[in-house]
Amino acid sequence: xxxxxRMPVAATRRLSGAxxxxxxxxxxxxxxxxxxxxxxxxxxxxxxxxxRISQRKVSAxxxxxxxxxxxxxxxxxxxxxxxxxxxxNPANHSEFAFIRTRDAQDSNATGDLSACVYYVAFxxxxxxxxxxxLYRRTLDGPTxxxxxxxxxxxxxxxxDPTIDDPITYNIVRFxxxxxxxxxxxxxxxxxxxxxxxxxxxxxxxxxxxxxxxxRLTQEAQWLALxxxxxxxxRETVRRHTHRITLNP
Numbered sequence: 512x513x514x515x516x517r518m519p520v521a522a523t524r525r526l527s528g529a530x531x532x533x534x535x536x537x538x539x540x541x542x543x544x545x546x547x548x549x550x551x552x553x554x555x556x557x558x559x560x561x562x563r564i565s566q567r568k569v570s571a572x573x574x575x576x577x578x579x580x581x582x583x584x585x586x587x588x589x590x591x592x593x594x595x596x597x598x599x600n601p602a603n604h605s606e607f608a609f610i611r612t613r614d615a616q617d618s619n620a621t622g623d624l625s626a627c628v629y630y631v632a633f634x635x636x637x638x639x640x641x642x643x644x645l646y647r648r649t650l651d652g653p654t655x656x657x658x659x660x661x662x663x664x665x666x667x668x669x670x671d672p673t674i675d676d677p678i679t680y681n682i683v684r685f686x687x688x689x690x691x692x693x694x695x696x697x698x699x700x701x702x703x704x705x706x707x708x709x710x711x712x713x714x715x716x717x718x719x720x721x722x723x724x725x726r727l728t729q730e731a732q733w734l735a736l737x738x739x740x741x742x743x744x745r746e747t748v749r750r751h752t753h754r755i756t757l758n759p
Contacts, residue, residue: 574679574718575716575718575749575751575753576751578645578678578679578716579714579751579753579755581647581678582629582714582755583753583755585609585611585627586609586611586712586755586757586758587758588611588612589609589610589611589757589758590609590610590611590612590624591708591758592708593609593610593659593708594609594610594658594662594663594665594708595607595608595609595689595703595708595709595757596608596609596628596665596667596668597687597689597701597703597709598667600630600631600632602631602633602643602730602734602737603684603737604630604631604643604682604684604685604686605631605685605686605687606628606629606630606631606667606670607628607629607687607712608626608627608628608629608667608668609626609627610624610625610626610655610658610659611624611625611626611627612624612625613625613652623652624652624655624656624659625649625650625651625652625655626649626650626654626655626658626668627647627648627649627650628646628647628648628649628650628668628670629645629646629647630645630646630648630670631643631644631645631646631682631685632644632646632670632672633730633733634672634673634677639728640725640727640728640729641728641729641730642680642681642682642724642727642733643681643682643683643730643733644672644677644678644679644680644681644682645677645678645679645682645685645716646670646672646675646676646677646678647675647676647678648668648670648671648675650668654668663706679716679718680721680724681718681719681720681721681723681724682716682717682718683717683718683719683733683736683737683748684715684716684717684737685714685715685716685717686714686715686716687712687713687714687715688700688712688713688715689701689709689711689712689713690709690710690711690712690713691705691707691709691710691711692710698711708757709757710756710757711754711755711756711757712754712755712757713752713753713754714752714753714754714755715750715751715752716750716751716752717737717748717749717750718748718749718751719736719747719748719749720747720749723747736748
C-alpha cells in the first residue's frame with residue numbers, strides 16, 4: 512500500500528506565507544482606508560456646513576422680503592400732505608412714523624386714521640441676553656388726531672418696546688435714506704424742515720441669523736458688529752436694500 516508523500520516543512524511555510532498578508536501590508540491598508548474615510552467625512556462635513564449657511568441666507572432673504580412687504584403695505588395707504596417723521600436713535604438705527612388710513616382689519620382702532628411708528632430697540636430675550644428688534648406701533652384715533660392738529664410742529668410719537676410687538680429680530684442695522692426730486696428731476700436728500708414729505712425711501716437692513724445671534728448677548732456686542740468693517744467678521748450679516756415710492 513502506497514503511503515502519501517509528506518510535503519517538506521520549508522514548502523509548507525512558503526505556501527502559508529503566500530496565502531496571507533504581512534503586518535506591514537495590513538498597517539498600510541488601514542492607513543489608506545483611514546485617510547479615505549477622513550476625506551469622505553470632511554466632504555460630508557463641508558457639505559453640511561454649506562447647507563446650513565445657505566439655509567441661513569434663505570431665511571434672511573425671506574425675513575427681509577416679508578418686512579419690506581409689510582412696510583410697503585402700510586406706506587401705500589399713507590395720507591398725503593401730512594407730516595412724515597424720520598429720526599436716528601442713539602444706536603444709529605433709523606426710525607420713522609407717518610399717518611395712514613385705518614386698516615379695516617384692525618378692530619381695535621378708532622376713527623378713520625391711525626399713525627404707524629417703526630423703531631428699533633434693544634430688549635431682553637431672557638435673563639442673560641438680548642437683541643435689537645424692529646417694532647411697529649399703531650396709534651389710536653385720538654392720539655393720531657393730536658399729531659394732525661400739531662402739523663409740522665408735531666414731535667416724534669412715543670414708543671414703548673415693553674408693550675409693542677417686534678416684527679423682525681436680530682437687527683444689526685436699520686437705515687433709511689429719504690429723498691425728494693429736485694427741480695431738475697434729480698434725486699436729492701430730503702430735509703425734514705422743508706415742510707414737505709419725501710417722495711422716495713431707500714431702506715437698508717442688516718440681519719444676522721438666529722445661530723449667530725446667540726453669541727451676541729449684550730447691546731455693546733451688537734453695536735460693535737454694526738460698526739465692523741472687517742468682511743470676515745461680518746460674514747454672518749446679510750444686507751438687503753429696497754426702494755419704496757411714496758404718495759405725494
